[in-house]
Each structure stands twice: as C-alpha cells, then as structure tokens.
Amino acid sequence: MTATLEERPAAPENAGGKPAIDKAEGWRRRGPLLPALIFTIIVTQIPFILTLYYSLQSWNLVRPGSQEFVWFSNYGDVFADSQFRTVALNTVIMTLGSVLIAVVLGLLLALLLNRQFAGRGIVRTLLITPFLITPVAAALLWKTVLLDPTLGLINFVLTPFGGSGTEWISQFPLASVMAALIWQWTPFMMLLLLAGLQSMPTDQLEAARVDGASAWSTFRELTLPHLRRFIELGVVLGTIYLVNIFDQVYMMTQGGPGVASANLPFYIYQRAFLGFDIGQSAAMGVVVVILTLIAANFALRLIFRSFSGEQEAA
Amino acid sequence: MAEVVFDQASRIYTPGAKPAVDRLDLTVADGDLVVLVGPSGSGKSTALRMLAGLEPIDAGSVRIDGRDVVDVPSKDRDIAMVFQNYALYPSKTVAENMAFPLKMRGMDKDERAQRVRQAAEMLGLTEYLDRKPKALSGGQRQRVAMGRAIVREPQVFLMDEPLSNLDAKMRVQTRAQIAEMQNRLEVSTVYVTHDQVEAMTMGDKVAVLANGQLQQYATPPELYDRPKNAFVAGFIGSPAMNLLDLPRSSSGVTLGGVEIPLPRDVSDAAGSRDKLTIGIRPEDWVLESTDADSSTVVKAVVDVVEELGSESYLYAHLADDTSTSVVVRGPGRVKVRFGDPIAVRPNPDALHVFDAETGERLP
Known part of the structure; x- marks a missing residue:
C-alpha cells in the first residue's frame, strides 16, 4: 500500500479501488456542481414525471372538472389513432430523408471545396450561410420567396418550361418542408465532411496514385472508408436535431393539409394546445420519448464505437 | 528492371x-x-x-x-x-x-x-x-x-x-x-x-x-x-571529418605551430592560395607521447571522451588555440580524461585538401 502510494501520489484513489479522499474533501470538490445538477433535474425530470402522471389521466382543458384517472387507456387510444401512425411515418420520412439527402449533397459540396480554385473562400462562405439563418426566417423564405405559387421564384424560373402555377406547398407539403430542412442542413454536413476530407493523410492518397488507382477508385476504396465515421456522426447529429423539428412545419404548412406534413412534435403540440387534450398528448409524448431513446441508443453506440480511436493507424 | x-x-x-x-x-x-x-x-x-x-x-x-x-x-x-x-x-x-x-x-x-x-x-x-x-x-x-x-x-x-x-x-x-x-x-x-x-x-x-x-x-x-x-567530406563519416582552415607554409600548412607537409601534386594544385581547408578523419590522427617535441606534434586538451568499447573518440581543443576543436580516434581503452593534455600528429598520407573558398577538392 505504501509503495503504491509512493509510486502514484497523484492518483491515490486508484489504490485498491477505494476512494482515499475523505467525505468533506469530496463535498468540497463536487459541491459546486450541485446547483447545476439540481437545476437539470428540475427542468428535465420533474416535467417528465408530470407527463407520465398526466398520461394516465383523462383530462381535457375545455371541460373543467373532467380530470380522472384512467390507467393506460390514453396509450390504447394513441396506438389506435391512425393519424398518429401517419404522423410517425411522416416523422421518419422527414427526418431520415432530409438527413440522408443533406449528407449526400454535403459530401458533393465538401469534395468540391476540398479542391483549390479561385474564389473558394467566397463560395465556402456562401454555402455555409443557410445554416446561419434562423429556422423561422428560413421557413418564411421558402414559403413565400421561393415556393409561393404566384410570386415565388421557383415558379418564375419554371414558367418558360410550362411549369408555372404549381401549388408547391399544398400539393407537395412534406417535400416542401423537407426541401427547406435539407437546404438548412446541407452546410452542416458539408462542414463536417470537409473537416473529414482535410484530415485524410496525403501520403495515402499519394500511395494510391502510385498504386494506379483512378480518382473514382481512390474515392470509393480510401476516401469513403475514411469519411465513414464523419458520415455517421453527421447522420446521428442531424437525426437528433431534425426529429424534433418544429419551426418549419409550423411556419410553412401547419402540418397540413390534414396531417400530410405534420411530424410528431407538431402533432403533439396540436393535440395539447389546439385540441386541449392533455392526457392523450402526454401519452404520445411518452411513447415518442421511449421510441427516441431506443433509436438514440443504437445511434450513439454507433458513433462512440467509430470515435473510440480504433480507426487511427499509421 | x-x-x-x-x-x-x-x-x-x-x-x-x-x-x-x-x-x-x-x-x-x-x-x-x-x-x-x-x-x-x-x-x-x-x-x-x-x-x-x-x-x-x-x-x-x-x-x-x-x-x-x-x-x-x-x-x-x-x-x-x-x-x-x-x-x-x-x-x-x-x-x-x-x-x-x-x-x-x-x-x-x-x-x-x-x-x-x-x-x-x-x-x-x-x-x-x-x-x-x-x-x-x-x-x-x-x-x-x-x-x-x-x-x-x-x-x-x-x-x-x-x-x-x-x-x-x-x-x-x-x-x-x-x-x-x-x-x-x-x-x-x-x-x-x-x-x-x-x-x-x-x-x-x-x-x-x-x-x-x-x-x-x-x-x-x-x-x-x-x-x-568539403561538404561531402564533412557529411560522410561518423564522427565527422575534422575540417580545419589552415594557413599555408613553405612546404604545406601549419596547425598549432606544427608544419604539415603536403604531397607535391596537392601543393602544385593549391598554387598561391594562402589558406587551405584540411580534412583529417578521426582515425587518421596518430596519438603520440605528450613529451614529444612540440614542433612535430600538435598539443591538445581533452573535452570529452567517448568510449565505444572497440574504439574511443577524444573530443579536444588545441592547446594554443581554444577555438579549434578536433576529434581523434583512439584505442578502445584510453586513460585520458577531461582536461588531460594529448599530443597528436596527422597521418600525412591520409589528408584531404580543399580550397578554403569554394570547398572543392585539390587537386
């Protein structure tokens, strides 16, 4: 024991796995973190527990005094609700579709920006701009400036080709929302993948040149495997953010027509604050949290695995 | 192929x-x-x-x-x-x-x-x-x-x-x-x-x-x-060749008051240059007794001794010119230590002579 302490005076806790610092010292060290911990618990866990409680109640705000305990009947209603299933599917399409398309576009732009050309700095700045715009402003921009059937730029451009008069937002509501999301998220993917491309060791690329690899083979055999973990990170981060997206749906389509472009956050919002059905929207919230936890668990495990440094090899 | x-x-x-x-x-x-x-x-x-x-x-x-x-x-x-x-x-x-x-x-x-x-x-x-x-x-x-x-x-x-x-x-x-x-x-x-x-x-x-x-x-x-x-001479060989800028004398060059004669063809090629760069590999020094006449041997003072087992290298500076250092190869076991005097003589057949300005080999 003494010998161990002498060898490693900086980490005495490691000796025998028993904390060597006394209790008071432990409080002194960790005490300052306590307010933050309490605050986090208050703002995340208490609402969640209340939501669990509400989800077991039948409670509609427009009928005062209607609140009663109904066990799991709200959950039964959620799974019986065909709109909920449509909206869940919308959410998957909207999230994964936008993320995957944004990754592909981001990859193409990153490959472009990874080359030397005149005006690269300006092009790069312009390409990043969509990411810096407030989501609400971006949604308005798409709704009015680009997609408006009479005043929108897209129909104006399409007029010579006979494509004018398309009611983009009512005819293709989900695609319109996704277009706005992809436009905002492509720059993020581009930056991430550009960082990945620039961390590619040049000697591997030179070795591939000497080994006779064409540009396409180099990309497929070397660059893409190198970018794998950056792509995974982009997909996971994009998914985490986009699964919760609200602004674009609210601003562009209000989830409509019907629930054609609604996603789960928007649908829950509708049921709670427009339908005033607190019990059922709480149950939906709980279901969504559980599904998200399952999905996030797999996704996070994926990125932790790829970023644990196992890929680093000279 | x-x-x-x-x-x-x-x-x-x-x-x-x-x-x-x-x-x-x-x-x-x-x-x-x-x-x-x-x-x-x-x-x-x-x-x-x-x-x-x-x-x-x-x-x-x-x-x-x-x-x-x-x-x-x-x-x-x-x-x-x-x-x-x-x-x-x-x-x-x-x-x-x-x-x-x-x-x-x-x-x-x-x-x-x-x-x-x-x-x-x-x-x-x-x-x-x-x-x-x-x-x-x-x-x-x-x-x-x-x-x-x-x-x-x-x-x-x-x-x-x-x-x-x-x-x-x-x-x-x-x-x-x-x-x-x-x-x-x-x-x-x-x-x-x-x-x-x-x-x-x-x-x-x-x-x-x-x-x-x-x-x-x-x-x-x-x-x-x-x-x-002189560049190649100094680059190839370990420890590096001693490259010394030495003044001409009647029959060769002088190092620490000692006359080093140069072969005929070298001194012909050297012409009227009054300074030459002389290259001497560490193994081309002959260790002499410190009692020897100072007109035939160069006196130096040891700074560092590196004993490698089969041979040793003595890093020394000249006794009458502390700014000039030389490396001398000695036998595996040497008795000299830091500060000891040694006496050395370059092997006249193994000298490398270069133009002091251009570094080119002569002849």
Whole structure:
C-alpha cells in the first residue's frame, strides 16, 4: 500500500479501488456542481414525471372538472389513432430523408471545396450561410420567396418550361418542408465532411496514385472508408436535431393539409394546445420519448464505437 | 528492371527562387540500389517524388528504361513506392493493402491472392494477412509497405526514408533485409535517407545532395576516400571529418605551430592560395607521447571522451588555440580524461585538401 502510494501520489484513489479522499474533501470538490445538477433535474425530470402522471389521466382543458384517472387507456387510444401512425411515418420520412439527402449533397459540396480554385473562400462562405439563418426566417423564405405559387421564384424560373402555377406547398407539403430542412442542413454536413476530407493523410492518397488507382477508385476504396465515421456522426447529429423539428412545419404548412406534413412534435403540440387534450398528448409524448431513446441508443453506440480511436493507424 | 536517368531535372516551386532540385544529373544502372542522401532541405525527397510522378518536373527530363516520363502520370510509370509513414490503407487488411495495386490494374482475384501469398511468405507476414494495419507493430507495417511494393513487380522501387520510424535495432535488421531483398529481386531502387550509415551500407552508389544540387555521385568507398568537396567530406563519416582552415607554409600548412607537409601534386594544385581547408578523419590522427617535441606534434586538451568499447573518440581543443576543436580516434581503452593534455600528429598520407573558398577538392 505504501509503495503504491509512493509510486502514484497523484492518483491515490486508484489504490485498491477505494476512494482515499475523505467525505468533506469530496463535498468540497463536487459541491459546486450541485446547483447545476439540481437545476437539470428540475427542468428535465420533474416535467417528465408530470407527463407520465398526466398520461394516465383523462383530462381535457375545455371541460373543467373532467380530470380522472384512467390507467393506460390514453396509450390504447394513441396506438389506435391512425393519424398518429401517419404522423410517425411522416416523422421518419422527414427526418431520415432530409438527413440522408443533406449528407449526400454535403459530401458533393465538401469534395468540391476540398479542391483549390479561385474564389473558394467566397463560395465556402456562401454555402455555409443557410445554416446561419434562423429556422423561422428560413421557413418564411421558402414559403413565400421561393415556393409561393404566384410570386415565388421557383415558379418564375419554371414558367418558360410550362411549369408555372404549381401549388408547391399544398400539393407537395412534406417535400416542401423537407426541401427547406435539407437546404438548412446541407452546410452542416458539408462542414463536417470537409473537416473529414482535410484530415485524410496525403501520403495515402499519394500511395494510391502510385498504386494506379483512378480518382473514382481512390474515392470509393480510401476516401469513403475514411469519411465513414464523419458520415455517421453527421447522420446521428442531424437525426437528433431534425426529429424534433418544429419551426418549419409550423411556419410553412401547419402540418397540413390534414396531417400530410405534420411530424410528431407538431402533432403533439396540436393535440395539447389546439385540441386541449392533455392526457392523450402526454401519452404520445411518452411513447415518442421511449421510441427516441431506443433509436438514440443504437445511434450513439454507433458513433462512440467509430470515435473510440480504433480507426487511427499509421 | 530498368535504368533510371535524371537529365538536368529541376523542380522550381516559386519561379525566380532557388530550385528545390537544381539540374540533377544522375543515372541509376539497371538493378542497382542508389541512395540519395543529404541534410533536410537538400532536395533528396523532392527528387524521388519527381521520379514517382508526385511532383512535376519543371525543367530537364527523367527517363525510366529510356522512356521520358515527364508527362507520364504516376500510375503509368511502372514504379512502386514505400513511404516514410508507410501510407497503409487503414480500412483494409494486410492482404487487401498488398493486393490493392494489383486490383487497380485489373488482375484477377486468384492471381492477386497468389502473388500476395508469395510476397507475404518472403516477408514473414503470412499470419498477419487478415489483420488491419492498426493491429501491427511498426516493423510489421513497414514490411507490409514493402510487400505492397513487391507484389507489383515494378521496374523501379522508390523508398522514402522507409526506416526512419523504426527503433534502432529494428532499423539495422530491416536495413539488411531490404538490401538482401533488393539483391535477390534485382530491381533498380532509389532510396532516400538522411542517415549516412544507411547510405554507406546499402547503396551500390550514393548521391550526396545539398541545397538541391548534386554534390557527388560515387560508390561508398570512393565517397569516403575521395570526397569531392568539403561538404561531402564533412557529411560522410561518423564522427565527422575534422575540417580545419589552415594557413599555408613553405612546404604545406601549419596547425598549432606544427608544419604539415603536403604531397607535391596537392601543393602544385593549391598554387598561391594562402589558406587551405584540411580534412583529417578521426582515425587518421596518430596519438603520440605528450613529451614529444612540440614542433612535430600538435598539443591538445581533452573535452570529452567517448568510449565505444572497440574504439574511443577524444573530443579536444588545441592547446594554443581554444577555438579549434578536433576529434581523434583512439584505442578502445584510453586513460585520458577531461582536461588531460594529448599530443597528436596527422597521418600525412591520409589528408584531404580543399580550397578554403569554394570547398572543392585539390587537386
């Protein structure tokens, strides 16, 4: 024991796995973190527990005094609700579709920006701009400036080709929302993948040149495997953010027509604050949290695995 | 199997500035191993990369087997290169790494596998074929990089400091392996290193570069025995040759009050110069008794003694000129210590004489 302490005076806790610092010292060290911990618990866990409680109640705000305990009947209603299933599917399409398309576009732009050309700095700045715009402003921009059937730029451009008069937002509501999301998220993917491309060791690329690899083979055999973990990170981060997206749906389509472009956050919002059905929207919230936890668990495990440094090899 | 010729080949990074490689003329005979050696920034790696097609050739030409390759892309030059950091493909296994150049030429799978197996056997890599590079030691990675070059059966091997990331013991071992393998395969090889021991032990011929210019291109013994200028003299040999700027006297030069006679042809070539650079290798000093007459021996004071077992090196400064230091080789066991006086005499037959201004060898 003494010998161990002498060898490693900086980490005495490691000796025998028993904390060597006394209790008071432990409080002194960790005490300052306590307010933050309490605050986090208050703002995340208490609402969640209340939501669990509400989800077991039948409670509609427009009928005062209607609140009663109904066990799991709200959950039964959620799974019986065909709109909920449509909206869940919308959410998957909207999230994964936008993320995957944004990754592909981001990859193409990153490959472009990874080359030397005149005006690269300006092009790069312009390409990043969509990411810096407030989501609400971006949604308005798409709704009015680009997609408006009479005043929108897209129909104006399409007029010579006979494509004018398309009611983009009512005819293709989900695609319109996704277009706005992809436009905002492509720059993020581009930056991430550009960082990945620039961390590619040049000697591997030179070795591939000497080994006779064409540009396409180099990309497929070397660059893409190198970018794998950056792509995974982009997909996971994009998914985490986009699964919760609200602004674009609210601003562009209000989830409509019907629930054609609604996603789960928007649908829950509708049921709670427009339908005033607190019990059922709480149950939906709980279901969504559980599904998200399952999905996030797999996704996070994926990125932790790829970023644990196992890929680093000279 | 091919002859490689650099013909006035130059690499100019910025027009008007000094070229990184300045009108290099070099011929690598078929099957030879030629070492490019020089200090950092001498242009040795750039010259190799010009041959590899990784740097453009801005002037002059480079020919492989008689074919001018200035406008030929890397992949069509029929060369294989071993990089300093090995440049293995981290996402591929050892076997896939070695098969990669073959796959890129469209060789069918069975033949690829067979060639990889042969090379792996030769390099002792058979049991690692399914591993990823990250699971290999430095020496094994180095061998995989060699294997990737060998399977190609190229006309020329290019090696860019392939041993510099290995530890000292591994380096000596791998050095011998590479030399042996190159002899067996008889493939012309251009080998870049900053380590003059590698250069002297491995090269059939050695090209010494400095500041982008070729200083001397010769066999290792010739480089050692007849360095063409003071730079080569000081660069080749360890510890380095003593290079002393000495004033002329009637029959030679004077060092610490001692007259060192110069051979007739040297003093004729020296003409009326009043100063010469004299090169004396550490082993070309004769240790004399300190009682000897000070007109025949140079008196010095020892600063450091390095005992290597079979020999020792005495770092000393002249007794009457503390700014002039010399290195003297002595026997394995010497009694002198820091501060002790010694007396030395240069072996007159082993002197190297250079012009003090230009550094060129005389005659």
